[in-house]
Amino acid sequence: MENFDLTPEEAAIVYSPGVIALKNSAIAKVMQLMGRLQETLAAAGSHFPFEPVWLQQGPKISRGEQYKGLPWVILDYPRYFGKTDVFAFRSMFWWGHYFICTLHLAGNVKERFAGHLCKGYEKLAAAGFQAYLAEDPWEHDFEDGNYQFIGDMRFEDWKLMVGRNGFIKLAKPFGLEHWGEIITGIAEAYTTLLNILNDEDQV
Template identity: 65%
Template sequence: MESFELTPEEASIIGSTHFIRLKNSAIEKVMALMGRLQEALAAYDRNSSFPFKQEWLMQGGKISKGEQYKGLPWVMLDYPRYFSKSDVFAFRTMFWWGHYFSATLHLAGNVKRYYSTELENSYTKLAAAGFQVYIQENPWEHDFENGNYCFINTFSLDEWKTLVSRNDFIKVAKPFVIGHWGEIITDVVEAYATLLNMLDNKGA
């Protein structure tokens, strides 16, 4: 039978509203930060020559939040985002309570196949920039725990090419320390620019 008795630590906070109010206030500020980030990413797009397909931008940005990604609150921005039944072109920025921000380029289906050569050719650039690649089979895990991601520079070029071709999707990502709050927007836009230039310039 499951115990309902409180631990001393649980008992010390259950009668207080202070922590919950602080947590809710912090999440609202993360939501506001994600809104500013979307504006910064859109501004970058307006000044770049990246050849977006029209359908990739028609879905617009989306900010969402929840309480239970592996037991902890989260906030997520998808911009730009294109999700169909089998194809994905998405740049996802996620805040995970107590852990980090992360920026992830997720390509799947025909979109991933379209960029497969550019991905292969960008091995050196991605490795030097400190990006990691998702190596599991389920594309909907978002954290860097449990061996989900490995640094690209730990693979040889041949191993990287095998990873690029292995699944119908690929996710390339980078985490950012929560404590660097004031630099998050700049850091994420920089990662976004690196990834778009990689796709646009065929890894040059």
């Protein structure tokens, strides 16, 4: 027989509409933060020679309630999602966990920058980036061994990682306790990535 009785913890939330109001207020502030982050990233990338095709899709901020059962907010900027080619920098807030910034390259875009990524091994490792290990490119979090620190890989293993799939994702988490430093932290990570991708000496 099903039990519909609330636990004391559940009842405390159900009887307190203010909890949801606070949650909605917090999400609204994350949306505002993402808007300011987009402006900061645009300024940081103003000297990077983006191809016109990558600028056809403008910035996008989206939100939802159920990434693995919890609310989330995502900024995709810059973003280009083609049938097989991807060039995207994704900044994500995941309720109760962390912020994440991720560079996602796929298809011909990944091939174009593969040499830059290989040669950028030491810079990526020093900056604390992690490489995505799983096969599904649409998992976003650091749970269940999805990522490994590039600094924990040998250079030869890193080169194999760059070439093993039709896509690659590099990411870095930022703890929620660093809320006031999120924009600066993600912008610095973005600048590091752009410098590696744009460094003609890397290839």
